[in-house]
Amino acid sequence: MRLTSSSVSRRLPFLDDISFEAARGIVGLLGPNGSGKSTLLRTLAGLDRPDTGQVLIDGAPMPRRTFARHVATVMQHTPDEVDMTVGDVVQLGRIPHRPRLSPTTTADAAHVAEALSKVDLPGWEHRAWSSLSGGERQRVAIARALAQDPEVLLLDEPTNHLDIRHRFALLETLSNMPVTVVAALHDLDLAAQYCTQVVLLTEGRVVATGPSSSVLTPARIAEVFGVTAQVTTDAAGRPRILLSCG
Numbered sequence: 612m613r614l615t616s617s618s619v620s621r622r623l624p625f626l627d628d629i630s631f632e633a634a635r636g637i638v639g640l641l642g643p644n645g646s647g648k649s650t651l652l653r654t655l656a657g658l659d660r661p662d663t664g665q666v667l668i669d670g671a672p673m674p675r676r677t678f679a680r681h682v683a684t685v686m687q688h689t690p691d692e693v694d695m696t697v698g699d700v701v702q703l704g705r706i707p708h709r710p711r712l713s714p715t716t717t718a719d720a721a722h723v724a725e726a727l728s729k730v731d732l733p734g735w736e737h738r739a740w741s742s743l744s745g746g747e748r749q750r751v752a753i754a755r756a757l758a759q760d761p762e763v764l765l766l767d768e769p770t771n772h773l774d775i776r777h778r779f780a781l782l783e784t785l786s787n788m789p790v791t792v793v794a795a796l797h798d799l800d801l802a803a804q805y806c807t808q809v810v811l812l813t814e815g816r817v818v819a820t821g822p823s824s825s826v827l828t829p830a831r832i833a834e835v836f837g838v839t840a841q842v843t844t845d846a847a848g849r850p851r852i853l854l855s856c857g
């Protein structure tokens with residue numbers, strides 16, 4: 612499924628004429644704090660409306676209920692004290708696939724188990740959500756989105772709280788799935804390795820978009836983030852970014 616941001620603009624929080632298209636693979640939204648990544652993701656997810664412009668799926672606006680079935684989101688700030696099990700939380704991802712008020716099925720339970728395995732938490736259904744660490748909660752929130760069987764995934768800092776191994780594992784899993792992912796990321800090196808395309812934002816505007824090799828140049832990184840970057844290419848031909856202060 613293709614997701615298109617077509618000249619999306621908002622007055623508050625500010626977004627200015629944001630256009631890009633995401634197809635299968637990971638599109639990374641990059642930019643400093645306050646550059647508009649979360650605002651853009653919320654707008655793409657239909658949680659906030661653009662003042663002008665449109666969000667299109669396969670070239671057309673999508674009705675709300677169909678959208679909820681095909682597009683899964685993980686935004687920032689998961690709740691703390693919720694009296695639910697991990698299984699309950701991940702089951703929320705199955706709601707758009709069930710008739711209203713109908714009970715969960717064994718097929719739903721299988722989707723939940725598979726999603727938990729994908730985030731390396733197999734068999735965690737009975738753990739209490741409130742007992743989980745920050746990184747475990749983040750992985751459960753991602754499992755909830757995966758259990759939805761989405762064709763488009765919108766993720767706000769999905770690697771937040773994750774240890775290094777699980778950061779790699781998550782991006783590896785996402786890039787091998789037949790889904791369109793748009794993810795806000797802070798780690799430029801990780802983005803360079805896994806994103807098919809990056810959208811670099813500052814102050815609600817797109818500075819550059821395209822493959823990371825063309826967008827993430829040392830000059831642009833210095834201009835946007837105020838840090839020094841050394842850009843090399845690894846054995847697999849992927850750009851690698853080494854950052855230093857100043």
Ligand SMILES: Nc1ncnc2c1ncn2[C@@H]1O[C@H](COP(=O)(O)OP(=O)(O)OP(=O)(O)O)[C@@H](O)[C@H]1O
Pocket residue numbers: 623624625642643644645646647648649650651795
């Ligand atoms: N409800 C709001 N009303 C007014 N301004 C807002 C509101 N929400 C966010 N902003 C402002 O809009 C700008 C963009 O915020 P946003 O959360 O989209 O940035 P971000 O790129 O996701 O940042 P971060 O990397 O810190 O998560 C920020 O300056 C923020 O303070």
